[in-house]
Amino acid sequence: MPDKQTQNQTATTDTTAPKGLLTDFPTPAKWLFLVVISLLLAGVLEYFRLPAALLLGPMISAIFFATNGARISLPRLPYSAAQSVLGSMIAESLNGQILRRFLDDWLLFLCTVLSIVAVSALIGYIMAKKQVLEGTTAVWGTSAGGASAMVLMAEAHGADARLVAFMQYMRVVSVVTTAALIAGFVFNAGHGSAEPLVLFPPVNWQALALTLLLSAASSYLFMRLKIPAGTMLGPMVIMALLHSAGYIEIELPLWLLAITYTMIGWRIGLAFTRRLLRHAMKAAPKVMLSIVTLISFGGCLAVMLWWLADVDPLTAYLATSPGGLDSVAIIAATTHVDIPFVMTLQTVRFVIILALGPSISRFIASRIGK
Secondary structure, eight states, X not given: OOOHHHHHHHHHOOTTSOOOTTTTSOHHHHHHHHHHHHHHHHHHHHHTTOTTHHHHHHHHHHHHHHTTTOOOOOOHHHHHHHHHHHHHHHHHHHTTHHHHHHHHTHHHHHHHHHHHHHHHHHHHHHHHHTXXXXXXXXXXXXXXXXXXXXXXXXXXXXXXXXXXXXHHHHHHHHHHHHHHHIIIIISOTTSSSOOOOOSSOOOOHHHHHHHHHHHHHHHHHHHHTTOTTHHHHHHHHHHHHHHHTTXXXXXXXXXXXXXXXXXXXXXXHHTOOHHHHHHHGGGHHHHHHHHHHHHHHHHHHHHHHHHXXXXXXXXXXXXXXXXXXXXXXXXXXXXXXOHHHHHHHHHHHXXXXXXXXXXXXXXXXXXXXX
């Protein structure tokens, strides 16, 4: 049985995989092609006013490259930087409202979040019981938290990080694509009323420099404290507090956010190596069924929020969508929804899963063992 370091290496590199369309190209050419195709696809999606086009374009392009022999991966530093910028973007939208919103409707938020956590745990239990996947792997793979954080937590608790990554990134891709399509075509969020993108608006360079400096510092601090997903949570928490208190102005021009979305999309897409896909092929249909079940349950919760709590339908759907906090934040930022409500519910869900995940994993593993 390979150790965790070997598993992680084989999850990101695939030196024994059959040759693909891009195998024989030099690495600089692969990156150049990836940049060009990502720009073209993002431009096409943006032309049709699809929400999160700047994320979906690079993500879909990276999936194509990863499954066709590109054998490239995004280094950790640019991805961490992208998470840091995204945390600041989320902080800008919160404006101190997230705690007040939670306190105003704490019972609604807790009931909704605990329902999602319970259903995801039940799905993990069923998959482990049916021996689709090993107990802890099934639990972490079906956990509706941040994908990168779930993979790290899974590895720390003895699960197969490769299968967890496959399940998590499949869920993220499915949820992001579904949410973007529903926002664009069901709620017409990306048509007509959307303002044209201005990639290079006037910039307050002093505010931008301070934003990036504080984002990097808070990201580094939370990373040193070994907080899961700290590179995003650090800027999100600290920048939100400083921004809400009026100490700083968060400045994030669209060109910087476009780069951020691209890094996140590439990171998700390039995780889909052929070796990882082959390793999970046997369980893939049931994994997809679990993802569809979780997405459908989120949709049902959204309908309940709409009927019972008079929450805007698109806001309710994005809030209950079991995707990553970063991915949903991107879609929410490009549509006309109640962003504080969306981010409050998503953040509470993320924190509760981080807190309860290890205990749920151990409990289900012990039950399966018995």
